[in-house]
Amino acid sequence: xxxxxxxxxxxxxxxxxxxxxxxxxxxxxxxxxxxxxxxxxxxxxxxxxxxxxxxxxxxxxxxxxxxxxxxxxxxxxxxxxxxxxxxxxxxxxxxxxxxxxxxxxxxxxxxxxxxxxxxxxxxxxxxxxxxxxxxxxxxxxxxxxxxxxxxxxxxxxxxxxxxxxxxxxxxxxxxxxxxxxxxxxxxxxxxxxxxxxxxxxxxxxxxxxxxxxxxxxxxxxxxxxxxxxxxxxxxxxxxxxxxxxxxxxxxxxxxxxxxxxxxxxxxxxxxxxxxxxxxxxxxxxxxxxxxxxxxxxxxxxxxxxxxxxxxxxxxxxxxxxxxxxxxxxxxxxxxxxxxxxxxxxxxxxxxxxxxxxxxxxxxxxxxxxxxxxxxxxxxxxxxxxxxxxxxxxxxxxxxxxxxxxxxxxxxxxxxxxxxxxxxxxxxxxxxxxxxxxxxxxxxxxxxxxxxxxxxxxxxxxxxxxxxxxxxxxxxxxxxxxxxxxxxxxxxxxxxx
Amino acid sequence: xxxxxxxxxxxxxxxxxxxxxxxxxxxxxxxxxxxxxxxxxxxxxxxxxxxxxxxxxxxxxxxxxxxxxxxxxxxxxxxxxxxxxxxxxxxxxxxxxxxxxxxxxxxxxxxxxxxxxxxxxxxxxxxxxxxxxxxxxxxxxxxxxxxxxxxxxxxxxxxxxxxxxxxxxxxxxxxxxxxxxxxxxxxxxxxxxxxxxxxxxxxxxxxxxxxxxxxxxxxxxxxxxxxxxxxxxxxxxxxxxxxxxxxxxxxxxxxxxxxxxxxxxxxxxxxxxxxxxxxxxxxxxxxxxxxxxxxxxxxxxxxxxxxxxxxxxxxxxxxxxxxxxxxxxxxxxxxxxxxxxxxxxxxxxxxxxxxxxxxxxxxxxxxxxxxxxxxxxxxxxxxxxxxxxxxxxxxxxxxxxxxxxxxxxxxxxxx
Numbered sequence: 001x002x003x004x005x006x007x008x009x010x011x012x013x014x015x016x017x018x019x020x021x022x023x024x025x026x027x028x029x030x031x032x033x034x035x036x037x038x039x040x041x042x043x044x045x046x047x048x049x050x051x052x053x054x055x056x057x058x059x060x061x062x063x064x065x066x067x068x069x070x071x072x073x074x075x076x077x078x079x080x081x082x083x084x085x086x087x088x089x090x091x092x093x094x095x096x097x098x099x100x101x102x103x104x105x106x107x108x109x110x111x112x113x114x115x116x117x118x119x120x121x122x123x124x125x126x127x128x129x130x131x132x133x134x135x136x137x138x139x140x141x142x143x144x145x146x147x148x149x150x151x152x153x154x155x156x157x158x159x160x161x162x163x164x165x166x167x168x169x170x171x172x173x174x175x176x177x178x179x180x181x182x183x184x185x186x187x188x189x190x191x192x193x194x195x196x197x198x199x200x201x202x203x204x205x206x207x208x209x210x211x212x213x214x215x216x217x218x219x220x221x222x223x224x225x226x227x228x229x230x231x232x233x234x235x236x237x238x239x240x241x242x243x244x245x246x247x248x249x250x251x252x253x254x255x256x257x258x259x260x261x262x263x264x265x266x267x268x269x270x271x272x273x274x275x276x277x278x279x280x281x282x283x284x285x286x287x288x289x290x291x292x293x294x295x296x297x298x299x300x301x302x303x304x305x306x307x308x309x310x311x312x313x314x315x316x317x318x319x320x321x322x323x324x325x326x327x328x329x330x331x332x333x334x335x336x337x338x339x340x341x342x343x344x345x346x347x348x349x350x351x352x353x354x355x356x357x358x359x360x361x362x363x364x365x366x367x368x369x370x371x372x373x374x375x376x377x378x379x380x381x382x383x384x385x386x387x388x389x390x391x392x393x394x395x396x397x398x399x400x401x402x403x404x405x406x407x408x409x410x411x412x413x414x415x416x417x418x419x420x421x422x423x424x425x426x427x428x429x430x431x432x433x434x435x436x437x438x439x440x441x442x443x444x445x446x447x448x449x450x451x452x453x454x455x456x457x458x459x460x461x462x463x464x465x466x467x468x469x470x471x472x473x474x475x476x477x478x479x480x481x482x483x484x485x486x487x488x489x490x491x492x493x494x495x496x
Numbered sequence: 497x498x499x500x501x502x503x504x505x506x507x508x509x510x511x512x513x514x515x516x517x518x519x520x521x522x523x524x525x526x527x528x529x530x531x532x533x534x535x536x537x538x539x540x541x542x543x544x545x546x547x548x549x550x551x552x553x554x555x556x557x558x559x560x561x562x563x564x565x566x567x568x569x570x571x572x573x574x575x576x577x578x579x580x581x582x583x584x585x586x587x588x589x590x591x592x593x594x595x596x597x598x599x600x601x602x603x604x605x606x607x608x609x610x611x612x613x614x615x616x617x618x619x620x621x622x623x624x625x626x627x628x629x630x631x632x633x634x635x636x637x638x639x640x641x642x643x644x645x646x647x648x649x650x651x652x653x654x655x656x657x658x659x660x661x662x663x664x665x666x667x668x669x670x671x672x673x674x675x676x677x678x679x680x681x682x683x684x685x686x687x688x689x690x691x692x693x694x695x696x697x698x699x700x701x702x703x704x705x706x707x708x709x710x711x712x713x714x715x716x717x718x719x720x721x722x723x724x725x726x727x728x729x730x731x732x733x734x735x736x737x738x739x740x741x742x743x744x745x746x747x748x749x750x751x752x753x754x755x756x757x758x759x760x761x762x763x764x765x766x767x768x769x770x771x772x773x774x775x776x777x778x779x780x781x782x783x784x785x786x787x788x789x790x791x792x793x794x795x796x797x798x799x800x801x802x803x804x805x806x807x808x809x810x811x812x813x814x815x816x817x818x819x820x821x822x823x824x825x826x827x828x829x830x831x832x833x834x835x836x837x838x839x840x841x842x843x844x845x846x847x848x849x850x851x852x853x854x855x856x857x858x859x860x861x862x863x864x865x866x867x868x869x870x871x872x873x874x875x876x877x878x879x880x881x882x883x884x885x886x887x888x889x890x891x892x893x894x895x896x897x898x899x900x901x902x903x904x905x906x907x908x909x910x911x
Contacts, residue, residue, distance in 0.1 A: 013499060020497045040499040047502060050510040065556060067517030070510055071610040094498065101503050162516070170557050312574020321573060387575035391584075393568045400583040406575055419571040430559045449559070455566030457559065464557035 004293040005286075011105040016040070019109050019291075020116075026285045027117045027278070031358060035120035036095035036135065040112070043098050048088070049073045051098050055261060056090040059142040061149040061253070063165050089115035091123040091264070093135040106296040110303065113282040118275025125366045126270070128263040132177075138260055145253040152246055164247050167468035168233060168254040173429050175233035175258040190252070229434040231255075232447060232469070241443055242474050251472070265425050266369045273327020274365055276308055277335075280328070310386060321419075326386070330373070333382050334361055344380060375420040383407040383415055390418045395454055430457050435480070443475035450482045457481060518616065524550050525612065529620045533756060534749060537785045546617050550608040621756075643721045652718025665715035674705050681705075731766035731820040731851075733758060734806050737788065738827040739775040740797045747858045748789055751826035754856055754898050758824055761902075766820060772809060776802035778832065782809065797830045799873065800838040807846050816849055824854045829871020836876060847884050855889040856901060 005022055006015035020038070027033045043051070053069040054060035086107055089097040097115040099108055123129050152161045168175070229235045237243070237251040264271070283304075287297050310325035311317040337345045338357035346353045352360050364377065382388075389406040405411035405418070421427055431450045438444045447469070449457050462479065470477045518525060528548040578584075612620075648661050684690065684698045735755050737743070743751075755771075762769045773788040774780055777795030780802040806823060814821065823846070831839070847853050857871050871891075880887045890901035 013501075016499060017497045038498065040497070041502050042499065043502045046510065050513075053510070053513065062512045062516060064513065064516035064520045067510075067513035067515070068608075068610075070513060071517065072608070075610055158516070162520075166556075173558065310573050312576065313572035314574065314576075318574075321571065386573045388571050388573055389575040389578055390569055390571050393566075393570065393586075395566055399586055401586055403578040403580060403582040403584065404569070406578055406580050408580070411580055415571060418569045421569070422571055430561055432559050453567045455568065456562035458562040461557040461560045465559055468557070 002290045004296075005291045006105050007293045009104045009106060009293075009296075009299075011103065011108045015105055016108060016112075019105075019286075020112055022286065022289075022291055023109070023113050023117060023282055026282055027113075027121075030285065031278075031281070033117060033121050033278075035117055035124050036093045038112075038116035038120065039094045039096050040116070041096060041098050042101050044101050045077065048085070048098065048100055049077065051088050052085075056088045056098075057138075057142055057257070058090075058096065059139065059146050060257075061142075061146045061165075063169075064162065065169060087111035087115045089119045091119075091129055091133055091135050091260075092138055095120040095123065095135075104299065106292070106299045107303065109286070109292075109296075110279050110283060110300055114275045114279035117282065118278035119271060121278075122267070122271050122274045122365060125362070126263065126267060126369075127366055128266060128369050132263050133260050141253075141256060145257065148249060148253065152250065156246065161250065163471065164250050165254070167472045168251050170465045170468040171233040171236075172254065172258050174432055175231060175255045176262045177231050177234070177259060178262075178426075194249075227434065227436045230432075232432065232434050233258075235434045236445070236469065236472050239437060240473050241439070243472065247472070263369075266371075268323045269327040269330075269370045269423060270365065270368060270373050271327070272324045273329075273331040276304075276324055276328040277331040277361075280304060280332075312387070321422075326374075329382050329386060330377055330379075331361070333379050334364065334377055336381075337379065342381075348379060349377075370423040371420045374423055375416060378416045378419065380407070380412045383412055388415050388419065390415050427452075430455075430462075437473075444478045445469070445473045445475065446478045446480065448480045448482055451484060518612075520555075521548070521550055524548055525620055528612065529617060530749070532617065533621070533752060534789070545614055546612040547609050548612055550610070644724050646720050646722040648717040649720040650717065652720070656719045656721070658717045658719045661717040662711065662715050665717060666711045669712060669715055670708050670710075673708055677701050677705055730768045730770070730818065731762050731822060732770040732772060732814050733762055734772050734774060734809075734821070734823040735788065736774050736776070736802045736806065736823060736825040738777075738797055738799070738802075738830065739788075739791065739793045740777045740830070741794055742797075742828050742830060743858075747826075747828055750858050750892055750895060750898065751856070752789055753895055754826065754892070754901070755824060757898060757902055758822065758854070762822060770814075770819075772806075774802050774805050774809075776805070780805040796832050797827075798832045798835045798838075799825075799827070800835050800842045803839065803842040803846055807842065810846075810849060821850045822852050822854075823850055824856070826856050826858055827871075827873055828859060829857050829873045831873050831876065839876065840879075843880060847880065847887060851886060853880075853884070853887045854901075855887075857889065857891040859893060 005018045006012075008015070020040075027035075049070050050066075051058075052073050053066040060066065085100075086103050087097055087099050089095060095116060097112070097120075099111060103111065123135065129135075149161060149165075233251055234255050237248050237255065240248075243251075283292075283297075283300050286292050287300075292300075308322070308325045308328045310322050311319075334352065335357045337349050337353055338355050338360055341349075341353035364373070368376065384407045387407060390404050390411070392402045392404045394402065405414040407415060431452060433448055433450075435446045435448050437446060449462075451457070466477050466479055525548050528546055532546045648658055681698060681701050684694055684701070687694060690698070733755075737748075737751055759769060759771060771785070773783050773785055775783055775788055775791070775793065776797075776799065777793050778798045778801065779795070782805065783791065802825075810816070810821065843853075855873070855877055857874050874889065874891070877887070877889050881889060888901075890897075892898060892901060
């Protein structure tokens with residue numbers, strides 16, 4: 001038994017250092033985890049609110065929506081309605097973790113293990129993050145973006161920049177390449193595009209209606225009905241007939257930042273589950289080694305159980321499934337299946353039952369994202385423990401909801417399927433894509449909404465969003481709605 | 497381990513984002529500011545924080561699913577009673593939407609309310625009144641200080657060395673230190689004849705006295721200064737307003753803004769500012785602020801009753817030598833015809849006692865489409881304006897006129 005690393009529950013820099021060294025020792029020696037080098041930043045709540053407002057990204061460009069988000073959280077926090085996270089960590093190299101200065105030493109220990117070992121190793125190894133983000137360059141890029149916006153504000157006026165950003169933000173979930181396009185590297189594509197922008201811009205500036213032959217070839221003024229481009233913002237950026245170069249660059253910055261945030265939206269359950277899994281193990285190891293002072297374990301457990309608690313559907317605190325709880329439960333269950341499988345586990349998970357848990361889990365973390373993770377590893381036991389059941393809300397039944405599947409032999413697979421669909425990000429936003437633009441005639445941009453499961457598109461916000469799109473595109477935008485489930489066919493709306 | 501201590505020093509980027517956000521919602525903020533002026537008492541304007549309600553936020557539109565449509569599945573935890581096939585009544589208000597949808601919907605948001613700090617409030621208030629920067633700056637100084645001598649101290653800068661006190665100390669010290677030596681010298685001098693040794697000692701002692709330090713570190717004293725809030729005297733501000741039927745809410749609001757501004761200026765110059773509200777129809781009464789701005793009264797319009805009442809209040813409660821008195825009258829310019837003589841007499845008695853009398857003519861003739869035309873009362877006041885330097889009058893057509901009207905008063909305050 002060692003001596004406790006700290007005795008005073010007020011944190012100090014010395015104690016943090018000792019604890020972090022010990023955490024690293026455990027993570028590296030005992031579990032052979034690798035992660036980005038850690039950097040901690042101790043911040044007061046005002047800064048934490050600001051971190052919230054910019055999705056954790058430091059040096060984010062200025063925009064009123066960040067101010068709005070700030071005052072929203074601030075009000076909630078000051079009124080005592082909202083608790084702030086103990087930490088926020090973002091996927092950078094080195095990995096920056098923001099720690100609240102109001103945490104106790106035990107909480108700092110917990111959050112260091114959670115963020116800088118758990119999340120950081122997830123960021124480093126998960127394929128989605130590896131493919132879509134470049135943690136070494138993001139900080140520099142954000143700095144560049146902020147500086148660029150500032151210069152634009154200076155040159156073209158704040159209001160003008162704001163208009164472009166407002167419009168770009170309206171499309172922020174449609175500013176993402178969902179699949180990596182391997183043929184050209186991102187950098188090269190950007191270079192090519194920028195060169196093209198410059199050329200296009202020059203020719204357009206020269207004479208709005210005279211398009212020289214090289215531009216004509218590149219712009220391919222043809223409507224391509226087979227096109228299904230989900231990255232609407234990038235499409236506008238690449239193809240808008242008269243977008244000035246600086247606006248293109250602004251859009252590019254927004255696209256890049258959203259692309260960077262994209263993996264996070266798809267890995268909430270796994271990411272939090274993995275981080276909770278590690279803070280749980282590391283805290284227990286610290287306690288077992290006698291490194292924690294008396295009472296620290298109780299504080300840790302109180303906080304931990306709070307984080308991974310799942311209120312039931314009929315609880316007043318219920319607000320959907322807690323990703324921490326779901327993730328942690330599945331992660332712990334995978335370990336259990338490896339170490340101590342039951343017959344049921346052997347039947348459901350023949351590949352991992354009885355195997356060495358650490359390599360198995362590391363591989364899972366590398367290869368999956370939320371939907372596929374749930375689809376593959378949500379076990380009957382977890383479904384039973386959490387009492388998961390699926391409720392069908394059918395538009396034609398105005399009085400009732402129907403419980404279609406529950407956690408029983410007939411229901412396991414279906415519940416798992418439904419939950420997985422629930423965590424498929426694209427199911428939660430309307431399916432929108434560009435089908436092309438008409439450069440021969442009215443230069444209309446055509447986008448299509450494909451209806452799924454009779455879920456309608458909110459007309460009011462759709463109109464407003466289209467107005468923003470029109471602003472960027474510069475010419476009318478044509479919105480088609482495609483009903484696949486119904487017989488009526490399609491209808492169209494044009495924003496002139 | 498790499499740890500950065502960012503506890504100190506706020507984030508400027510948060511401020512910038514906030515400013516952008518405020519600018520974007522200027523309209524709603526102005527309305528909130530206006531409401532706050534109407535609802536709070538004159539002395540409290542700008543002291544508290546103000547909540548601004550932006551209503552339902554649709555300023556960040558996105559493509560959203562329409563709530564309550566479609567065939568959706570939702571997995572919930574904590575099953576304690578259901579088996580597959582159970583039907584449950586549709587919960588009220590619930591759409592069967594769950595965590596995935598939350599936050600995506602712009603329509604479902606609650607009303608967005610945020611809090612304006614008192615500083616920001618003052619900015620908007622002043623901007624509305626078109627206050628020039630100089631006046632804004634002077635108003636934002638909460639209290640002025642003056643330096644006052646407060647005895648002496650052993651420490652200080654060479655500039656504040658007190659030569660008198662230092663010398664005094666030095667003289668005293670030299671006398672004290674020399675006293676014992678002089679006694680010895682006296683004894684030795686009394687001896688006659690003296691031995692050689694005694695001569696030597698006498699010389700030594702005399703030298704000792706000469707060698708006493710002229711000024712020792714111990715003697716040095718510095719003048720100590722204290723920063724104390726500037727003593728101001730008291731002021732009383734009489735708000736006189738016609739509350740007859742023709743003074744509608746809009747006019748009262750303009751009057752109130754004028755009073756608020758006057759109060760703020762007076763507070764800058766005086767320690768204590770009393771506010772007395774006198775309203776009048778054909779009779780005058782002293783009322784609470786609430787009644788003053790919101791009470792309903794009907795009757796004729798006899799200004800002299802109000803002036804008389806103010807004089808009475810002064811006689812009873814505010815001795816002239818202890819109070820600086822300001823009077824601001826707001827009216828739409830009506831007065832009962834036969835009141836002219838009584839008013840003239842009463843005002844001639846009142847005005848000499850005052851520091852300042854301001855008359856504001858609010859939206860006179862609004863209903864006759866002759867805005868800007870001088871009112872009846874304006875005409876009466878010609879002679880006062882000529883006779884008294886500290887009688888000012890002005891016509892106000894809108895809130896942006898309040899400041900120019902005020903400037904006259906401000907200049908007087910500077911004198």
